[in-house]
Amino acid sequence: MTRRARRALVRAPSPRLADGLVTHIARSDSVDPDRALAQWRDYCSALSAAGFELVEVDPAPEHPDSVFIEDALVVVGDLAVVTAPGAPERRDEVIGARAAARALGLEVVELAAQDGSAKGEPARDEPARDEPAGGEPGEPVHLDGGDVLKVGSAVYVGVGGRTTQAGVQALARAVAGTDHTVEPVPISSTLHLKSQVTALPDGTVVGFPDLVDQVSAWPRFLAVPEPEGAHVVVLADDTVLMSDAAPRSADLFRSRGLSVIEVDVSEFVKLEGCVTCLSVRQHPFD
Numbered sequence: 520m521t522r523r524a525r526r527a528l529v530r531a532p533s534p535r536l537a538d539g540l541v542t543h544i545a546r547s548d549s550v551d552p553d554r555a556l557a558q559w560r561d562y563c564s565a566l567s568a569a570g571f572e573l574v575e576v577d578p579a580p581e582h583p584d585s586v587f588i589e590d591a592l593v594v595v596g597d598l599a600v601v602t603a604p605g606a607p608e609r610r611d612e613v614i615g616a617r618a619a620a621r622a623l624g625l626e627v628v629e630l631a632a633q634d635g636s637a638k639g640e641p642a643r644d645e646p647a648r649d650e651p652a653g654g655e656p657g658e659p660v661h662l663d664g665g666d667v668l669k670v671g672s673a674v675y676v677g678v679g680g681r682t683t684q685a686g687v688q689a690l691a692r693a694v695a696g697t698d699h700t701v702e703p704v705p706i707s708s709t710l711h712l713k714s715q716v717t718a719l720p721d722g723t724v725v726g727f728p729d730l731v732d733q734v735s736a737w738p739r740f741l742a743v744p745e746p747e748g749a750h751v752v753v754l755a756d757d758t759v760l761m762s763d764a765a766p767r768s769a770d771l772f773r774s775r776g777l778s779v780i781e782v783d784v785s786e787f788v789k790l791e792g793c794v795t796c797l798s799v800r801q802h803p804f805d
């Protein structure tokens with residue numbers, strides 16, 4: 520197994536953060552860009568303290584949602600898939616994400632080129648394997664990284680919000696040369712799949728049941744007592760990062776033997792963000 524750097528790509532928040540998209544929640548009139556910047560710095564410090572090498576993607580102040588870098592890039596091992604975001608307003612965010620992935624020497628593939636169309640850059644010449652079925656003919660390829668939940672070698676992809684079935688199929692083609700398999704998961708109650716569930720280091724999927732479309736879809740599911748408790752970033756085999764707005768969920772994780780680092784991400788929550796979407800992580804053995 521190749522040992523990779525433990526890295527996190529991050530992107531500084533735009534001063535126009537308050538103009539970001541909201542879909543499932545009411546728009547807040549209290550988004551404070553200075554506070555958001557301070558929270559983002561603390562979030563970055565927490566990743567650094569946990570041993571991640573931080574890689575800053577060039578800021579995109581003209582794009583209010585650009586701080587949510589996770590939506591622009593999916594990293595699987597040494598492969599970086601440049602996404603095709605579902606919201607037209609966010610599509611150009613991939614330009615800086617692509618440049619950063621190339622600068623790191625990752626193998627960069629374009630999701631938009633994986634549907635056989637002439638869009639994007641040439642795809643890697645890989646045969647499709649274990650491709651999820653479905654997708655209407657002519658359906659556009661869209662996928663946000665926030666819909667992609669990796670649990671071991673399984674890559675679950677939320678479909679029904681920003682990501683299309685054609686996007687899922689394109690991702691399956693993109694990762695066909697890896698040992699990961701892609702599985703679609705229908706979603707309707709949240710913006711992204713990872714808005715409703717994430718996974719602990721042991722693969723247990725965690726979610727706030729009222730916001731999970733289908734709890735029974737997850738073989739190992741742990742209900743958390745607060746909505747913000749559904750979002751964890753795995754920092755190590757025994758450590759997770761999460762919002763400080765879910766203390767009872769944090770205690771639940773600690774009772775399972777995990778160390779829990781808590782950060783304030785309240786300004787980003789006002790734009791439907793959470794801890795996961797503020798970075799793209801690359802783990803040593805991912």
Ligand SMILES: NC(=O)NCCC[C@H](N)C(=O)O
Nearest residue numbers: 539540587665790791792796
């Ligand atoms: N992966 C994520 O959870 N991304 C959050 C994106 C929030 C942004 N306001 C959006 O609607 O696209």
